[in-house]
Amino acid sequence: MTSWQLRKKYLEFFVGKGHAVIPSASLVPENDPSVLFTTAGMHPLVPFLMGEKHPAGKRLVNCQKCIRTGDIDEVGDQWHLTFFEMLGNWSLGDYFKEEAIKMSYEFLTSEKWLGIPVEKLAITVFAGDGDAPFDREAFNIWQGLGIPEERIFKYGKKENWWGPAGETGPCGPDSEMFYITAKPACGPDCQPACSCGKYVEIWNDVFMEYNKTAWGKFEPLAQKNVDTGMGVERTVSVLNGYGDNYQELMKPLVEKIEELSGKKYTPLSLRDTSPCQVEEIIGSMRVIADHLRAATFIMGDDLGIAPSNVDQGYVVRKLIRRAIRHGRMIGIKENFSHKIAGVVVEIMSDVYPELLKNKEFVLANFKIEEDKFTKTLQAGLSAFAKASADKKKISGELAFNLYQTHGFPIELTKELASEKGLTVDEQGFNEEFKKHQELSRTAAVGKFKGGLGEHTEQAVKYHTATHLLNAALRQVLGPHVFQKGSNITEERLRFDFSHGIKMSAEEKAQVEKIVNQVIENDLPVNSVEMTVEQAKKKGAIGVFADKYGEQVKVYSIGDYSQEICGGPHVERTGQLGHFKIIKEEASSAGVRRIKAILE
Ligand code: SER
Numbered sequence: 001m002t003s004w005q006l007r008k009k010y011l012e013f014f015v016g017k018g019h020a021v022i023p024s025a026s027l028v029p030e031n032d033p034s035v036l037f038t039t040a041g042m043h044p045l046v047p048f049l050m051g052e053k054h055p056a057g058k059r060l061v062n063c064q065k066c067i068r069t070g071d072i073d074e075v076g077d078q079w080h081l082t083f084f085e086m087l088g089n090w091s092l093g094d095y096f097k098e099e100a101i102k103m104s105y106e107f108l109t110s111e112k113w114l115g116i117p118v119e120k121l122a123i124t125v126f127a128g129d130g131d132a133p134f135d136r137e138a139f140n141i142w143q144g145l146g147i148p149e150e151r152i153f154k155y156g157k158k159e160n161w162w163g164p165a166g167e168t169g170p171c172g173p174d175s176e177m178f179y180i181t182a183k184p185a186c187g188p189d190c191q192p193a194c195s196c197g198k199y200v201e202i203w204n205d206v207f208m209e210y211n212k213t214a215w216g217k218f219e220p221l222a223q224k225n226v227d228t229g230m231g232v233e234r235t236v237s238v239l240n241g242y243g244d245n246y247q248e249l250m251k252p253l254v255e256k257i258e259e260l261s262g263k264k265y266t267p268l269s270l271r272d273t274s275p276c277q278v279e280e281i282i283g284s285m286r287v288i289a290d291h292l293r294a295a296t297f298i299m300g301d302d303l304g305i306a307p308s309n310v311d312q313g314y315v316v317r318k319l320i321r322r323a324i325r326h327g328r329m330i331g332i333k334e335n336f337s338h339k340i341a342g343v344v345v346e347i348m349s350d351v352y353p354e355l356l357k358n359k360e361f362v363l364a365n366f367k368i369e370e371d372k373f374t375k376t377l378q379a380g381l382s383a384f385a386k387a388s389a390d391k392k393k394i395s396g397e398l399a400f401n402l403y404q405t406h407g408f409p410i411e412l413t414k415e416l417a418s419e420k421g422l423t424v425d426e427q428g429f430n431e432e433f434k435k436h437q438e439l440s441r442t443a444a445v446g447k448f449k450g451g452l453g454e455h456t457e458q459a460v461k462y463h464t465a466t467h468l469l470n471a472a473l474r475q476v477l478g479p480h481v482f483q484k485g486s487n488i489t490e491e492r493l494r495f496d497f498s499h500g501i502k503m504s505a506e507e508k509a510q511v512e513k514i515v516n517q518v519i520e521n522d523l524p525v526n527s528v529e530m531t532v533e534q535a536k537k538k539g540a541i542g543v544f545a546d547k548y549g550e551q552v553k554v555y556s557i558g559d560y561s562q563e564i565c566g567g568p569h570v571e572r573t574g575q576l577g578h579f580k581i582i583k584e585e586a587s588s589a590g591v592r593r594i595k596a597i598l599e
Contacts, residue, residue, distance in 0.1 A: 001114075001239045003085070003232050003249045007063050007351065009114070010087045010230065013107050014061035019089055022062045024352070027301045028312055030486060036312050037067035037298075041088035042163075042206075042227045047568055048092050049170045049208060049225050055529045055551035058094035063087050063232070065301075065352070067294060069315060072411070075290045076283035078197070078244035078268060082319065083294035085232040093223035100205050100226045101141045104177060108203070114239065120180050122192050122199055123147050126161060126173030127154035131218040132210060135160075135173045142175070153192055162206040162227070168214050170221055174206040179238045181270040200238050200270075203230040243268030246286055249347070253289040256343050261285075261330045284326035291323040292337055292366075296344040299362045300355040303485050304588055307369040318409040320369050325377065325412060335374070338366035373407055380406025384416055396428015403429070404436065461576050461598055462493040464525060464557070464569045465515070468579070469495055469596060470541065471561035472514040476507050482541070484591045492582070492597045499592045503584050515579040522574030523558030527567060530554060540564050 011021050025044035027037055038044060041064040048054040064086050074080040091100065107113045108121065123142045128134030134154065142152050154160075163171030178192045178199040186196035208225040210218040233245045240247070246254050247267050254265045263281050295316050298305055307317040320337055327336055341362055349356040380402055387398050394417050402408035410429055417424045466486055474481045477499055485496035503511075529551055530538070540554045542564030552564045557573060570576065577598040587593035 001236060003236045004351070006232060006236050006239075007085075007087065010107070011061055011063070013113055014059075014089045014103070017059070017089075017103055019059040019061040020056040022056050022060050024062060024064045024085075026303065027065050027067055027298055028303055028305070036315060037069070038064065039066055039068050040064075041066070041086045041090075041229050045090060045092075045227075046169070047566060049223075049227070051093075051223055052567055053529075054092055055553050058092045060090040060092070061088070062090075063351075065297060067298065067315075073415075076287045079200070079234055080290075081233060081245060081294075082290050083297050084234075087230040087232060089226070089228050091224075091226035093225060096209075096224050096226060097137050097207050098141055100207070100228065101138060101175065102145070104203060104205055104228065105142075105145045108177065116179065116239070118146055121147060122151045122153065122178040122180055124153045124155055124160055124176045124178070124192050126175075127156050129156055131157075132173060135175070135207075138173070138175045138207070155193060159193055162204070163208060164212045168212050170208040170210070170223075170225060171212050171218070172206060172208040172210050172221075174204050176201050176205075177203040181238070181243075183270060197243075200234065202235045202238055204228060238270065241270045243270045244286075246289060250289050250293070252343050252347050253293060253340055254285060256340055257285050257288055257327075257330075257332075260332045260334070260336050260339065261327070263330050281330050284330045287326045288323045288330075288340065291319040292340040293344050295319040295323075295337075295366070296341040296355065296362055297348075297352070299365055300345070300352070300358045302354050302358065304361065304591070306361075306365045306588075314409075317369065318411055320366065321373050321407065321409055322412055322415070324370055324373055328377065335367060335370045337370045338363040341366050376406040380408050381416075384408075384413070388417070388420060388422060392422060394422055394424040396425040396430070396432050399424050399426075399429040400432035400436070403433075456490065458490050458598075459488050460568050461570055462488040463567075464573065465576055465579055465596070465598055466493050466495055467555065467557060467561050467563050467565070467569070468515045468518050468573070468576075469493070469511065469594065470497070470563065471557075472511045472518075473497055473499075473594075474541070475514060476510050477503070484587070492595050495594045495596070496587045496591050497594070498590060500590050502586070503592065508581050508584055512579060512581055518557065518560050519573045519576045519579060521558065522572050523560060524572055525555060525557050525569045527553050527555045527565075527569075532564075535562075535564050538562060 015021060025038060029035060029038050029043055041062060042049065054060065065083070066086050067083055069082060071080050072082060075082055089103070108116050109118055125138045126132070126135040139152055143149060160174050160176065161171065162174045163169065178201050181198055181200060183198050185198050186194060190196060190198050192199040206227040208227060209221055211221045212218055233249055236248050237245050242248065244267065246265065258265055265285050266282060298312060298316050305312045305316060307313055307320060324337060345355045345359050345362070383406060384402060388394055394413060399410060399413045402413050403410060410426065414424050466488070470483055480498060482498045483495070484498055487494040532552055535552050535554050538554065540562040553566060554562055555565045555567065555569055556562045579596060579598055581594055581596045583595040585593050
């Protein structure tokens with residue numbers, strides 16, 4: 001089975017069960033200040049899990065691009081990936097446990113679909129604790145389907161609970177499905193929760209039946225949802241008997257790396273008894289393939305993210321630089337990252353056409369970044385070797401110097417240190433960093449793990465203000481103005497738009513005046529669902545028009561603005577406060593950036 005076939009089968013199966021296919025959302029969440037990336041399929045759907053009506057209905061299915069950087073140090077082993085695709089079916093207050101589990105079972109075991117023998121499946125369910133009881137219902141349903149009791153394992157929150165998205169919100173017990181490999185058990189207590197490789201998780205059904213309150217209580221939810229997630233790469237590997245993720249979708253990347261380095265990749269089978277012993281060269285090859293694929297997807301995601309020292313750009317920089325270092329370690333001397341990226345574009349564009357659209361931008365950025373880093377890498381490595389000799393700990397000062405002078409992300413320094421059995425004074429690094437405040441501290445050390453975001457009152461206000469700004473800019477500067485990006489924090493909105501030249505003071509004042517006038521008029525904010533065509537006919541704007549499929553939601557602010565958007569928004573503009581532009585600057589060629597606040 002190929003990943004292409006798996007995606008097709010999954011979507012087909014759930015369409016057959018009344019689900020509407022929705023496209024993958026962007027890898028960078030819109031209007032969610034709390035995280036840098038979409039980390040799970042549920043992320044873009046949070047408003048709908050909280051009760052907003054989704055234009056495509058209550059049963060959805062998708063294949064969502066995800067980035068997880070929390071386990072980045074684990075990449076290089078068999079299964080951890082930074083970028084991955086997650087297949088998911090969704091019930092937004094529609095079906096619940098019984099139907100969800102039965103559908104999972106049918107898809108996994110039926111000959112028509114994946115045809116996995118039932119005896120190859122192990123299941124986990126929530127064991128219960130002080131917040132919520134044992135999920136007897138899920139247990140019984142699985143048992144009723146023929147999974148014997150000894151293959152249904154019970155675990156606590158750490159293993160079998162998902163959510164909430166932020167501090168509060170929908171969450172619930174989950175039930176995970178594991179493939180039992182032919183690998184011998186690691187001992188008499190070998191279970192799905194152990195990481196020896198005997199059990200490989202392939203799917204997770206989350207039953208969002210609770211709402212976590214601000215006081216940490218779990219209350220039953222009025223709208224019960226189902227959120228499921230199946231990792232494409234891992235499931236395909238398991239179905240084919242591959243013992244790692246690098247033999248199908250990633251294979252062309254590995255082959256390119258073999259060609260460039262002259263080294264050989266040794267694939268693992270699911271039967272291998274000691275696959276955790278990764279040879280260094282193999283580990284490096286996996287890091288290169290994984291990191292450059294992830295960086296290609298982030299830069300290829302329509303938003304024009306390039307390597308930089310802040311936010312998503314900094315993650316891209318870290319990924320590329322780590323991959324380059326591993327490339328040099330296995331003997332690749334030439335500028336190579338763009339070549340691997342070229343292969344990613346070639347093999348993934350049929351599913352993600354944005355990669356082809358942004359190919360030039362992506363490849364150019366890889367070349368520039370690799371050139372830049374190659375210039376300082378050798379000197380940095382020598383500086384590290386010299387300064388770390390006879391030491392047990394790398395000082396914050398040295399780590400910061402490597403960062404500032406040689407462009408070594410702190411993670412790279414940590415990796416070099418751990419290879420020599422040393423630790424890094426991260427706190428010292430952070431202090432140095434603070435002292436030299438040219439760069440954003442959050443980008444370097446925070447936000448890297450990140451949970452999912454919340455739609456706080458202030459963020460919602462900024463969201464509505466962004467629509468007003470968009471409309472006012474078009475009114476003042478002209479209809480060539482289109483949204484190129486948007487980011488909202490608790491403190492401000494940031495809006496990127498197409499416009500070639502600096503705005504004059506008069507233009508800025510005029511935009512502010514218009515927005516404040518609309519706020520003062522206290523216009524109602526309403527949303528109506530319609531098809532993309534109808535929305536366009538009505539003159540609604542919105543760059544993300546294709547994201548929600550056929551039906552879209554159009555938010556109108558009185559007669560002043562009409563924009564395709566998923567929400568949420570305030571009810572009336574009078575709730576916003578006073579609007580003020582605090583900065584107008586260039587973002588990239590032909591794109592300006594405004595930062596504005598509500599006072
Ligand atoms: N949110 C759950 C997960 O990521 C199921 O989709 O595993």
